[in-house]
Amino acid sequence: MFQAVLKEIVENTEGGIATLLMDFEGIAVDSYSRNGAEFDISTIGAEFSVVLKSIQRAAEMLEAGPTAEVAIQAEKVTTLIRVVNNAYFVAFSMSPDANMGKARYMLRTKVPLLLKELS
Template sequence: MFRQKLTRVVKNVDGSLGCMLIGFDGIPIDSVFSGEELVQMNAVAVELSNLLDKFRRLQIYEVGEVNEVSITLGEVTALARVVASEYLLILALDTDADVNRGQTMLRLIAPYVEREMV
């Protein structure tokens, strides 16, 4: 269902390793990764969803909403963007990738993914 949008992101960002849609509960909805990378990114995605969930709870302190974060783990940078308040789009990039392009692509597909979620 979402694979087409995720594939579009991966194809349009040089250095992309894959992209996934995951719920804040840690359950993956869809992804575009190869086998070994998928296992590693599932673990990273679950931790990112936990981290962003903690940031969401900080909203009671009026620090504002967290819409996206990036984290670098070894040779991989993971970009995460909140979608439809309960899901994350996560894009994995290698060290030579264009991070700004990755952020832009996640922002561009987020509204389409949100429409499909309702």
């Protein structure tokens, strides 16, 4: 079930490269990558899980409310991270010229399916 949802996110977003469902300890639950993907989504997720935890702590200290989404744009890849619950997140890597609005929409609408399956 997880991979079908992750695949749908990538395949239905222009410029999508890979998606990953991961826990905050850096352990991948499932992932999907297009053939020939230049970046390893598991490595991206593991590295950004540390950053995401720091962002969550900062938001908590500022009493800004829970973190919902974080975007990291680099020269060669953009990664959008959406928090699923207090234990899991989805990372979606795409080309820098990808349709970010569509990527955000896909994550926002597909995360509830992943959450239901995790329950």
